[in-house]
Amino acid sequence: MYLLSIPTLLASACLLPSLAYAHGHAHAHADTLDADKIAYLEQLHAKWGTDWSFSGISTFAHLPHFKCLTQPDEDFDIGIIGAPFDTAVSYRPGARFGPRSIRANSARQISFRSFNARAGINPYTSWARIVDCGDIPASPFDNALALHQMSEAYIELGKRNAPNPSDGYRGKSRLLSLGGDHSIALPALRALKERYGQPISVLHFDAHLDTWHPAKYPSAWIDDDVEFAQSYFNHGSVFWLAGAEGLIANGSSVHAGLRTRLSGGDWADYEEDTQQGWYRIPADDIDDIGVQTVIDRIMGKLGTERPVYLSIDIDVIDPGMAPATGTPEPGGWTTREMIRIIRGLEGLNLVGADIVEVSPPYDDRVEGTALAAAQLGYELITSMVKRGLEEKKDKTDAKDEL
Template sequence: MKGNPALGADLAAFSGITTFMRQPASRKLDNVDVAIVGVPFDGGTTSFRGGSRFGPRKIREMSVIQWGYNQAMRVAPLDQLRVVDYGDVDVELTNIQKNIKSIAAEVSCILKAGPKIIALGGDHSISYPLLRAHARKYGPLAVVHFDAHSDCSRESVDHGTPFRQAIDDGLIDVEAYVQVGIRGPRAIPNAIELAEEMGAKVLTIDRCFEIGIPKVVRTIRAAMGSRRVYVSLDIDAVDPAYAPATGTPEVGGFTAYQMLQMVRGLRGLNLVGFDLVEVCPPYDNPGEITSVLAANLAFEFLSLLAIGVEAGT
């Protein structure tokens, strides 16, 4: 679906209204392939600093420089897909239990209408209700989880526990759950072991650099197979030199290009949903490089879905 001139689709990047890639802001979902959905909730942030509730708005703002053609993947997603910017789900800033229910319910309604969803967070707690909604439609999901943290080690409900909650609820197919980029100091010494005991295949950052990005991609693909795949990308998987604006930054992560390589490596998988979380614009530098990277990654997600349509998957 081409951009709407009323939104400034044919204007320079500094003009017009900043919906995601200038696509129509609409909740009419008939014949829509992809809905961009903001989830501006950061009330689950407990480890360090909040601000990711401003992420969806800033990512949309930076998306206007995604000109439309993905040179690396050789696809123009807006030529292949009907895309709308659904806007943001309604959340309450501090009521995480209520938000889990309301996010899952609203996202379930969107999925029932037909589109696939690219969700923009928000802290990582939103992945739990998003997985709830997707599992309601598709059953237990294979999951690719890019992150500095395993998000499995505590029993509380917050941004450090969504995957433990999802596993406990049977939302994740633990035969096909891969964590990529785990690193940094921990409050407990056995966080990685706990994730592995729950069924996760953990690729620490050291292991990723040891085997190299191409083999990381092959490992992910082998684990996913033909299963329905949900992708959750915490921007803190990227080194803070490239993505400083995140709630719990950890040094020694992926470069921006390495993250692009891994996302592009998901091409051809049976992809059913995405979230991109933990972008905290108040902590970005003047160049807004974290939000620019996040917008690019969302564009890569969209490109993956377009390639799936081209391939008939």
């Protein structure tokens, strides 16, 4: 009985998309597509239109793929964009392979079985058009060129329309970036400031501050009075650089999961971080205050209205569970704690997000790091779709009351 029901389920799950496809096609070529052809296409889609988790080309969660940078007419509400750039990392390289590994490890997120029981919605069968935009091909040879390329790419992607905007989305599409090392957040924030016309609050999950002055690294070299400023572009200074460019909303940004060693012999790194307008939640606090208070503190700082960029360095999770990362630090949160925290933040007004520093060459045999990254991607997409759903509902309820 159960075995018999599976093909039936698959057939019914893909019936709607197949009809939409065939009818859309028929409109475009009314004179060439007859009823027999439509029936044939529907039959093909009924038979072959749905993949297993392990079959098909590897896109994030089996989403449709468009190279969004070269296909400006393909609108989306949420786009997954890979940023396979890792030549600004200070320790272990390899995050250029992050997007591929995260996509591969999202394979069990298939639309017919992606109802998020924690959230009460299936993000892949709701109102939003979600696509895998492919990657930004940034140079691995020249970081100045790569930063320029990534900045241009994010600005270009920011021009894409949202076909099904909710009120909160105000017609704007949103991006979830798969890194890449953490430096990719700088070009993403440049584009967001341009798009929203204001600095953006950042919610930053990380073992590290990433607000270090670049001169705190040995690469800040001066020789014969020549300053090698390009070395300032590094993954541990990404939010210092973004702050210096005026991209980050002052006084409303949060680090969570911190446990880094600090420079020198005192708390100067923390003091400089505070001067840059950041609020810090150390990793250890979760044992004393619990998951819910971590959530409450973050929501207390960020609220539900201000635009927030959410940036997850996968090293926020303990290296015992997520070993494949650029700069591992013992004593991190569990994958379960991270998922619960992200679910607790679904009220945020997310205007963009990234998951960075997944370096697959260092992953374990279950690929636990990339698997965690893929799950966090699913939770972030769930939050974006759910907020849009609730805003659409609020609008409908308001109309009914009139």
